[in-house]
Amino acid sequence: MIHLNTAGAGLVPAEVRQTMAEVLDREAATGCYETEAFLDGIVNDEVYRRLARALDAPVADVALFDSATRAWCAVVPRLSLGPGDRVWVTPYEYAGNLISLFNLRDRTGCVIEVVPTLPGGDLDLEWMAAHIADDVALVSVTHIPSGCGIVNPVEEIGRLLAPYRCFYAVDACQSIGQLPVSVARIGCQLLTGAGRKFLRGPRGTAFAYVAPELRAALVPEFHDLHVARIDSAAGYRIDDHSARSLELAERGTAAVAGLNTALTLFEEGTPFDHKEVFRALRATVEDIPGVELIAPGTEQSGILSFRHPDAEAGTVMARLAEQRVNVWKIVGHHTPLYMAERGVETAVRVSAHYYNTLEEIEIFGRALRGVVGVRT
Numbered sequence: 206m207i208h209l210n211t212a213g214a215g216l217v218p219a220e221v222r223q224t225m226a227e228v229l230d231r232e233a234a235t236g237c238y239e240t241e242a243f244l245d246g247i248v249n250d251e252v253y254r255r256l257a258r259a260l261d262a263p264v265a266d267v268a269l270f271d272s273a274t275r276a277w278c279a280v281v282p283r284l285s286l287g288p289g290d291r292v293w294v295t296p297y298e299y300a301g302n303l304i305s306l307f308n309l310r311d312r313t314g315c316v317i318e319v320v321p322t323l324p325g326g327d328l329d330l331e332w333m334a335a336h337i338a339d340d341v342a343l344v345s346v347t348h349i350p351s352g353c354g355i356v357n358p359v360e361e362i363g364r365l366l367a368p369y370r371c372f373y374a375v376d377a378c379q380s381i382g383q384l385p386v387s388v389a390r391i392g393c394q395l396l397t398g399a400g401r402k403f404l405r406g407p408r409g410t411a412f413a414y415v416a417p418e419l420r421a422a423l424v425p426e427f428h429d430l431h432v433a434r435i436d437s438a439a440g441y442r443i444d445d446h447s448a449r450s451l452e453l454a455e456r457g458t459a460a461v462a463g464l465n466t467a468l469t470l471f472e473e474g475t476p477f478d479h480k481e482v483f484r485a486l487r488a489t490v491e492d493i494p495g496v497e498l499i500a501p502g503t504e505q506s507g508i509l510s511f512r513h514p515d516a517e518a519g520t521v522m523a524r525l526a527e528q529r530v531n532v533w534k535i536v537g538h539h540t541p542l543y544m545a546e547r548g549v550e551t552a553v554r555v556s557a558h559y560y561n562t563l564e565e566i567e568i569f570g571r572a573l574r575g576v577v578g579v580r581t
């Protein structure tokens with residue numbers, strides 16, 4: 206099997222699977238709460254330290270969630286905005302984040318503005334520099350979107366925004382594990398990501414970095430019992446003001462322990478050294494007559510999307526699957542501001558990671574040529 210769908214979910218390493226299986230076995234043999242207590246040092250300490258190192262963030266500012274959307278929704282809807290506030294998004298914003306922003310707009314009267322792009326698809330940083338002002342309350346930038354491989358210059362944008370009042374949110378779902386991600390260098394106050402993609406963690410794992418000043422600015426909504434305690438008939442007190450105060454108490458121990466193992470492998474590995482495979486992937490797809498690449502921007506990652514006039518994306522995916530090659534059919538409305546506006550309803554997304562080899566890319570290329578009817 207050739208897995209070219211890490212942008213959906215990466216292949217879980219044997220060690221991660223092993224950790225999860227051991228946790229489940231232990232839970233069945235000794236009890237779930239008892240297993241959690243046994244693994245307390247890992248699931249309540251080590252995994253946070255590893256995550257903090259992976260993000261270059263203070264450990265008190267990272268929290269775990271069961272999806273990146275849940276991480277986003279634990280923070281963004283609680284921003285205290287009003288009609289005078291502007292929120293900037295880019296055309297590469299993820300649809301789920303946008304839905305929550307639309308609700309925030311409808312509730313608070315804030316205005317959402319879309320940062321324009323240059324003709325090649327790069328974000329117009331000059332426009333940003335010219336228009337940023339203190340009525341911009343939030344700027345949201347997706348590091349790498351889910352529908353195409355552009356790498357947005359999140360560090361440069363962070364420097365540009367630094368003197369201003371706005372909070373800066375970065376969606377690192379598709380970049381964490383694929384590119385170096387440092388919240389210290391980016392200068393953001395919120396960064397969300399998923400464990401299951403390029404970090405190769407289990408499904409149902411995700412995280413956020415939430416800076417103390419952003420946590421302090423959130424409208425209180427709910428605190429679960431791992432951090433809060435009702436100490437009178439009238440109210441409660443919070444014992445832990447770290448980013449973990451944004452979490453819910455209940456989690457899957459196997460998933461959290463599995464993420465810890467994935468983070469361990471991430472720290473020990475060299476996951477950033479796979480540019481050759483990316484280049485081969487692009488060259489392979491580009492070489493096919495009739496292919497239309499959906500690859501805006503000058504800097505590209507291991508994600509590549511394309512369409513072919515003779516083969517609908519779902520058919521390409523199914524026919525490649527018959528040959529044991531995993532790619533994915535993406536839908537434009539998941540990255541609506543870019544894709545839907547350009548009339549891209551569906552496309553094939555191919556995403557490579559360090560476990561993909563040049564030989565696999567060659568096999569994929571041959572299979573793809575067969576599917577779209579190109580003679581080799």
Ligand SMILES: Cc1ncc(COP(=O)(O)O)c(C=O)c1O
Nearest residue numbers: 272273274299350351376378399
């Ligand atoms: C860029 C981006 N942001 C957010 C998400 C949402 O992640 P989750 O499914 O964990 O909520 C995804 C999922 O693919 C994504 O690609």
